[in-house]
Amino acid sequence: MAEMMFWGFAVRFVTSLIQASPFILAGFVTAAVLRRFFGYENTRKLFGEGTRSALFRAWLIGMLLPVCSLGAIPVIREMRRAGISGGTILAFAMSGPLFNPLSLLYGLTLSEPIAIISFAGCSLVIVTVVGLIWDRLYPNSALPISDEKAVAYGYRRVLAVGSAAGREAASGSFVYILVGLIGTGLLGALIPANSLQHTFNYDNTLAPLYMTAMAIPAYATPMLAMSQLGMMFQHANSIGAAFVLLVLGAGMNIGLLAWLYREYGFKRGTTWMVLLLSIVLALAYGLDKPLFPKDIEPANHTHAFDIYCQPFSGPQNVSYAEAMKLKLQRDINPFEWRPLWIFGLLILCGFTLKITDRSLKLEQWLEAAPPKQISGRGDIIVPGPVLGLLSLAGLVVLSIVGCFAYYPAPDECLEAMTDTRVGALSAALTMDHTETKYWAERYDDWTRKLEVGAYLRHGELSEYHRWKSRLLREKLEILEHEVEGGEREEVTKLISQISRSHNRMSHAFREEL
Structure with a gap:
């Protein structure tokens, strides 16, 4: 049992x-850009520190940047150094992931x-x-502004x-990130396999509360959280629980909480948590x-949260180490x-710099101003904040361009479905539930x-096209359960229905697009 729990922790930790x-x-690139291109003063201006728009700016910037709750940690640490108020920092920390x-x-x-x-x-x-309430209760939460070069x-x-990115990766940010991953690992060690299938049903009034207890230690990337929301809507599970999953599962982790309590203390940290949980x-x-x-x-069930449970339901035919390798x-x-x-x-480079350059000679050389050498009218010195804005905009553009790679054209998607369709239907014919579930999910x-x-x-x-794919997904869901129940005759019928639905x-x- 202890061995299975250990390897369950390892699988969930490494996967996350x-x-x-x-x-x-x-997140590390963003933090480095803020430090070296913007500097403390311009970082405060970027986030509207001291203005009424500060919270909205933090929310908007967080929504645009491609970070998760772990990637937000180095960014909020840099915002803290820049003298930004706690309400604005925590607004970014919650909205960014x-x-x-x-x-979207x-x-x-x-x-x-x-x-x-x-x-x-x-x-x-x-x-x-x-943010407004917290800043009103604790108006002097920002650090004193330090000199910068x-x-x-x-x-x-x-x-x-x-x-800057390397040094930050080898700093406390790395520790907080590891702490954040421990939460998901512990869930994978302690929660029995497939035990959350009925916990978040639509008729369970306590579903949002149960989700709160699970989502705070869990870590979910924005994509994972969104896919889980999709499965919850597909099964008509609790919408309240789905909302909690998005806000707390994707927006929070215990590493971020550890940073919060260390930076602001127990009283302020607890106040923020109580406010957050009450409103959520x-x-x-x-x-x-x-x-x-x-x-x-x-x-009356969903498999959306199997990923937070123990990955092994019992003794394996091979060693747990080999089972973990195969699963990954x-x-x-x-x-x-x-x-x-x-x-x-990046971490290796950061630790190398910390060990070999303890006196920060590299930073001193970087900050030493060279003589200006402008060779012509077209050769200008671009201000650091301009480069910073371009860098952050580049991250946003890169994530948008990435959408076209991550979501291929319909012809490419349909071609890529061939292997998954063959895998799912072939596994169903042999009544292999594990393989059917694996390929059906893909x-x-x-x-x-x-x-x-x-x-x-x-x-x-169009709604017509949505329904074509939705009907196929519903049949795949039924197929998985019929295989699990050993209903061979029903499985045979469903395979034919799925083939026809796929062709349509x-x-x-x-x-018809």
Whole structure:
């Protein structure tokens, strides 16, 4: 039992780290840009420190930047150094991880896209109300403004950003990120496999409270949280619980909480948590019935949260170490490892700098102003804040461009579905529930990418096309349960129905867009 718990922790910890790596890298780059291109004074101006628009700016910047709740940690630490008030910092920390262009577009595949718009609006209400009250209670939460030295123009500014990112990656931010991942690992060690399937049903009035208890220690990337929302809407689970999942599951982790309590103390940290949870739960119960999908028959279960449970349901045919290796090979795409290696390299460079340059000679050289050498009228010195704005805009543009890669054109999606369709139906024919579930989930995911890819390229998606893919997903869900129940005759019928539904969906997206 103890061995299974240990390896359950390891699987969930490593999986979350891999999924979080690109968002964490974006966070370190953002923090370095704020420090070296903007500087403390211009960072305060960027976030509107001392103005009425500060909370809204923090919410808007957070919504645009491609960070997660772990990637937000180095950014809020830099905001803290810049002398920004606690309410504004925490507003960014909560809003940054909730949405980005990738996850927002994925939300369009929900049965009720208006729910995502409502959730986004409610997130603004949360950060505004909590931030205003918290700043009113604790008006002097900002650190004293310290002196800063600007980095010399030219290539030194670029080197300075790299140096700042590396040093930050080898600082307390790395520790807080590891602490944040521990929460998901503990859930994977302690919660029995498949035990959350009925916890968040629509008729369970305590579902938002149960979700609160699970979401705070859990870590979810914006994409993962959005996919779980999709499954909850597909099964007509508790909408209030779905809202709590987005705000607390994607927007918070225990590493961020550890930073909050260390920086602001127990009293202020607890005040913020009480305010946050009170407003989140009030909105969750307020949204539960108005946003409940009317055209879906409620199901009494969901597999959306199996990812937070123990990954092993019992003894394995191989060692747990080998089982973990096989699971990671199946669940993690090869390209998802690359950001992790880059993150590791950044940490290595940061520790190397800390060990070999304790006296900060590199920083002194970077800050030493070289003589101005302007060779012509077209050769100008671009101010650091301008480069900073361009860098942050570049991150936003990169995430938008990434949408077209992550959500391919309909023809490419349909072609990519071939393997998942064959895998799911073949596994169903052999009555292998594990394989059927594995391939059906990936088949389901491609149908959602199909919808978003079509929407991106055509600017709209009719209800007719939504229903074509939705019907296929519903049949896949039924197929999985019939295989689990050993109903071979029903499985055979469903395989034929799924094949026909797939052909109709394919025709609709190829010929009728």
